Amino acid sequence: MASTGELVPGTLEMLILKTLSLGSLHGYGIAQHIHRLSDEALTVEEGSLYPALQRMLAKGWVAAEWKQTPTKRRARYYRLTAAGRKQLGVESSAFERAMRAITRVMRATES
Amino acid sequence: MASTGELVPGTLEMLILKTLSLGSLHGYGIAQHIHRLSDEALTVEEGSLYPALQRMLAKGWVAAEWKQTPTKRRARYYRLTAAGRKQLGVESSAFERAMRAITRVMRATES
DNA sequence: GGTCAACCCATAGAGCATCTATATATGGCC
């Protein structure tokens, strides 16, 4: 979607944290959620999603547990930890500040 | 500012294109312009700026010319080409779409 | 006339996030 590929780099983990803040979900479900809520504008590739989840597990922002889906398949459910919830706050406010700053530059007119 | 460091990755070239759309400027001036317009929120490092300008020269989005600054120093002035102006349009509308999409996801509440 | 701040360009190398491609496996449907 943005420069290199589909997503704006640096926003993936924030979007995952936000998604999980609404409830536990497995990886595939996370991707679907983001895709649907963004009106199909954002597509999270599997090769981006799972590495991101591994990073976030390592940082303690999410915890994982193997469960059965409603459709009887085995899936790994991720949930937000306290640290993850805190991180969501940090990232989303930093993102908002950055967006406002970029918007200011992009709105400038000829002096 | 964002994830890795200061800028939201993928937005630097767009910010440079936008800055040059207001008039020719040398590298140093571009960095100052972005810094000032963003209320000091965005700082473009020289190690990011000059490689970006080289990439953009190679892609034909900008053209460069050595001139004298008002302060009597020799500086390389960059200006937007027609292709660069077109690219600015492409990137800024893609960016806006992405921002709207991200905002939709970030505003979601518990079902 | 020395030195310091501000001005100005540029590259090398590292780090990190994302993408492409691939591998594996199950359940439901026809």
Added chain:
DNA sequence: GGCCATATATAGATGCTCTATGGGTTGACC
């Protein structure tokens, strides 16, 4: 039995940004 949607995961490549440098000029102040 074959196909599609569901589901997880890694390897390798790519590309952008940052850190760390290096060089050089001008003007002002002491």
